[in-house]
Amino acid sequence: MRDIRNEINRINEVVSFPTVVAEILDAMTDEKITTSKITRLIESDPALTTKMLRVANSPFYGLRGNVKSIQSAITMLGLDETGRLLLTYHMKARLISLNQQQNARLEALWKHSVTTATVSRMVASRYKFLTDGKEYTAGLLHDMGKLVLIQYFPETNPVIEQMIRERSLCDVDAEVQVASISHTSIGSQLGEKWRLPSEFVEVMRCHHDVRTSEQNPLLTAVVRFADLLCEQWGYGVGEQPQGFTLAEDKAIRMLGEFDAFFRDRPLEQVIQDLTADFEKNLELIQLLS
Ligand SMILES: [Fe+2]
Ligand SMILES: [Fe+2]
Known part of the structure; x- marks a missing residue:
């Protein structure tokens, strides 16, 4: 078996954190980030847009199916929660596509x-x-x-x-x-x-x-x-x-x-x-x- 301990350093070079996820994490702590910037980021990805609207309309948030646009989703959920959902979505896409076997x-x-x-x-x-x-x-x-x-x-x-x-x-x-x-x-x-x-x-x-x-x-x-x-x-x-x-x-x-x-x-x-x-x-x- 390979010496994993020795290989970890090399792997750290290889497993990069997705830039967009890093940006989202930064955005979550940046007070200057604007709703319109996050809206643009989400709307540039149709699958993400659909997913966000489904999640925002789920009974968990109690918004009763009234969220019709990303802009209103962000307004109703708040930037922090939107950031967490974005992070979740991107982490999943990254993880699941890694290794088919x-x-x-x-x-x-x-x-x-x-x-x-x-x-x-x-x-x-x-x-x-x-x-x-x-x-x-x-x-x-x-x-x-x-x-x-x-x-x-x-x-x-x-x-x-x-x-x-x-x-x-x-x-x-x-x-x-x-x-x-x-x-x-x-x-x-x-x-x-x-x-x-x-x-x-x-x-x-x-x-x-x-x-x-x-x-x-x-x-x-x-x-x-x-x-x-x-x-x-x-x-x-x-x-x-x-x-x-x-x-x-x-x-x-x-x-x-x-x-x-x-x-x-x-x-x-x-x-x-x-x-x-x-x-x-x-x-x-x-x-x-
Ligand atoms: Fe655990
Ligand atoms: Fe653990």
Whole structure:
């Protein structure tokens, strides 16, 4: 087997972050960006225009089918939300077209990413965690290190999956044994290479060991909790060893440190609340994935 650790640097040269996605991420933080510029960007792509209108008219936003143009979609959804939808659309187009032979794995990774993003938003919104809308993007990006393993080291994936199944290892341990490097290490290198905001890079690096998160531990814990819920609800990618229970995860305790209401609410009740939210979000997840 090739020495993956040594090859990662070379790969960082190869896996470029799509320019348009970088522009969207910049636009989301640029106060001077205008609605007309975003409108032009979207309208230059007919498939994107159709998709945006379908999403904007989905019951999730409660706009009751009244969104007839991109301009009104942006006005009604706001620039931040529009930016998040654009990012989702472009990430998906990029991911799914990468490697035909790895299509099933890429699709599973995409579904997991978009579901983790949506569930992160649900968690933040229900318990009023102050993650400032970043939880969606952080959830979308958190496992991008897996993309490198799927795309460039496809021979490692069946072995890693078998280890997770048969030895009840978590994915990080199986990856280190098989590939000498975890998707969290690869992810943080990629995130730096892509010049992503450092909070997103931290989530990519620390979501399996939330206590190591220093810059924005709340963001990391929200994404990790959502990540594990996705595993439980059948939208996972093998990140939870068999027999593992949610109550054991450090992210839950950490979230309790940020919010007394969350800490005092029994975990079964929290899961019940979020399951109800998840059902309301399913249609949106299907539209995005
Ligand atoms: Fe992960
Ligand atoms: Fe994950």
